[in-house]
Amino acid sequence: MMSTKPSIAPILVGVICYALILGPFVSYMSKKPIEEKLGYVPSLKVIRAMSADQKELTAASLVMKVLMYFGGLVPKEPRTTMKTESPDLLGMSRLLHGAVQLDPYNVDAYYFAQSFLTWDAKQFKIANELLDYGMKYRTWDWYLPFFAGFNSAYFLKDYPKAATYYKRAGELSGQDLHKSLASRYMQESGRTDLAIAYLTVIEKGERNQSIKKDYQIRLAAFYEVKRIEIARDRFMAEHGGLPISVEQLVQLGLLAPAPADPYGGRFYLEPSGKVATTSKFAFATKNK
């Protein structure tokens, strides 16, 4: 009669086979094309329906997928600074846009998307559109307008827009840097009146004396700009063209006394007639 005692041999054979196949399998998986690694994401309508009441978890897993994928591209050799392969930025953008559609509050998605969309993909407008979308939901978060303000000023050179974003960031965070940047970009965009009004309000509300002093200096500079603008406009009304320089306005008696930049710079007129200063509304830093 045959023994019915179970043998361990089949399990051992199975484990050995598994160990043999594991190496080639891991190697195959790590060499998979980028598109396959990042994966195909079905239509958002399908994901939304299938995720039922787990939309936030689904969104977080999409973000995590992108983060893991991007993190995997960073070379393991510390001396190497180049990534081993170029990332699939379009695929990453698609996934993160999908994530914020599922969970419009997910800040990781906005933070990471705006980062690579601007610096890597050069898609500045798309980045700001995404941040605008996030601002509709994350109404307390000053990061989003702060990022959008930076993108507008630095990449898009859209100073009026930058001023608007920084103003919002300043209101939400209460941070002086944001308020200061907002006023600077308002002036840069030719809206000196608005910049003065904005700075006046925050200067009055400031309790820290050194920061208050900083606002007052900036405000004083903007008042000087405003005086030059009024004189320039009078000159244009009288002569039908732009003045050659600020000094010409002083010489003609349209600007008295001569404007002084509290930052130590010299006011001048740009070819467009815009008032600018060599200090760029900041104190010069000494080079050691």
Added chain:
Amino acid sequence: MFNIIQVTMKGIFRDRIFQSIMALGGLFLFVPSVASLSMRQVSELSVTLCLSIISFILLLLSVFLGATSLWKDIDRRYTFSVLSLPVSRSYYLLGRFLGLSLFLIFTSILLGGMACVVIKISSTLYQSPAGQPLVWWYIVAAIIFSTLQYILIIAVAFLFSSVSTSFFLPVFGTICVYFASSVTQQVYEFVKSPAAVKMVAPVAKFGAIVVYYIMPNLSGFDLKVNAIYSVSPDIKGLLITLLYFFVYTSILLGGAAFLFGRREMK
């Protein structure tokens, strides 16, 4: 009826389905390490994961225990011995339902307590300067409403169980109702939107609206966003949802009791 509730509770604790599902609670241990992978929302991600685990466990419990409770009794012929006692079929069904509901509440309290500890630990790892501080009341409200949602799902499972002779219809029927009920609100909003005028035929639109009114609307019970991102919920809306829960569950139980009472048992 109290005896039936007691027997139901005892039966569940001995049930292997319960024991295996509760083992999923071990997932809480991994929450802080997974949440720490987030760049700017560690505590938010920990709340997301905890609420998802609770929701998932409650879904499994409500579907499998809710759909198999009556069926098992009938299959093992326990129903005959119980109904030979001076207990009406409706009382028996209601006792079973209340037993399961109490058990679900007990499970939620247990899992909720575990979740709060895990969230507290995770929130010490990183706090975003632009993030909202955790509001524990919102997290508790999300767990309460999630529990109510799955009690309603138990009532759906009981309605199917009251007419079905196998466990297939209660299990798969309840799962289908759960998925459909999670999207009815979106479908309703879509068919009511101007974009749907050209895309959706009037008959289909009418059908979608009818389905919306008939099917349970589970979207109202989902307070995850409020809990995760500390977004204040609408108290009036919560009270209406609570009322909706009582009315809808009563209708389902009434229907289940009616069908179960008329059911021929051999």
